[in-house]
Amino acid sequence: MTTALPESLSDRWRAAGTRTGTSTVMVISISAETTLYEPIETAASLAELGASDVPVRSLFTVDMTFAPSLSAFGVTPKGVFSMAAPKAKAQFVEIVEAEGLVVDGTRETHAFEAATGTKGKWYVLDVSYPIADELATEADRLAAETHIAIWPTETTYGMAGGTVPLELPAGVVDTVEASIAVDPAADRERIAELIRSIDPEPAGEE
16 A cells, blocks of 8 residues: 555645565565655656656655565564664665666764654765756756655554755756745755655555
């Protein structure tokens, strides 16, 4: 079951595709389905701006499934969180880099409290975002940042975040629609709103 956006965002954001990845730890298969979201009003403008299917201003949720379940091995998501969080982050990095983004490193790592009261990890990544060829006059990439929050639930992990543009291509700043102008503070607050609001359904034990 795909984690739904909170009502405060669902009328202004829409799904922009999914990406599925599978990894293995010991004998456990981990399936992660990432759902990307784009702002409805400016989706077309953002698509013209970037050379990636991941919008430079975007949100995402990730639904993870373990087979066999962690409980089959007598462990809980909370109990192995210190190992799972970096693994989940790395898997997401692989997804966005396959879409043309370049992750330059993890700028910050914070502890935070999810909507359920569970403690998790919040990563902020420095990202270089590919510009559409016709706009790449002085540089072919934009500075951006990606936020990834991960926290344990009863049977799996919650994971959500988004990407924030930190600049626009030279020559576009004066003509771009005000609604897609750079506003990192507002974008970060929107990502925090998503992370604070969602309570992922347990991604069933198999």
